[in-house]
Amino acid sequence: MADTYEKLLEDSIEIAAPAEKVWSLVTDIPKMSKWSPQVVKSTVKGGEVRLGATFSNLNKQGIKRWPTAGKVVRFTPPVGGTGEFAFKIRENRTVWSFQLEPTADGGTRLTERRETPQGISNVSLVLTKVVLGGQQGFTDELRKGIRQTLERIKAEAEA
Incomplete structure (x- = not known):
């Protein structure tokens, strides 16, 4: 069927910055509009990003705009190893995540x-x-957006 969806979209990038610095970027939900080409604005209820935190987004495609609501469902800082930050979008039930893994070169x-x-x-x-x-x-737009998001986070982390 031509209108089915892919169950998993995924891409990775190597960043010449420590995991703690990258973590501080990917968990800064209000700044996600700086990296994601689909996000216009994000606001965290209560201001603190943590497990269970909820937030609202305004997304875009061209001139179209639509709101979504998210909830942080995984929040594991990369203390001495791998970290993961994930949130679930209420309206479509998708889960978006960022996994951080240390590389041999730091x-x-x-x-x-x-x-x-x-x-x-x-x-x-x-x-x-x-x-x-x-x-x-x-x-296809989401896949390109994931790549663009990763590249923008890399640029910020390495600056």
Whole structure:
């Protein structure tokens, strides 16, 4: 079926910066609009990013805008090893995550993923088909956006 979705989107990048520095960037939800080409604005309820924290996003595609709500579902700082930060988007049930792994040279391998452990909500599937250009086109945009996000985080971390 041409309008099915991919269960996993994933990309990684090597960053010449310690995991703690990269962690401080990926967990700064209000600054995600600086890195993600789809995010216009994010606001964390209560201001503190931690396990269970909730936030609102305003996303974009061209001139189209739509709100989403997220909740931090994994928050494991990279103390002496691997770290992971993940949030679930209420409207479509997707889980977005950043995994940080130390590299042999003291840098960090950063992996961004979009997973669909509970599938994607029917409302989101219909809206993607009708408003956002269909699953394949939207998935291609997401894949490009993940790469752009990783490259922008790398540039910031290495500056």
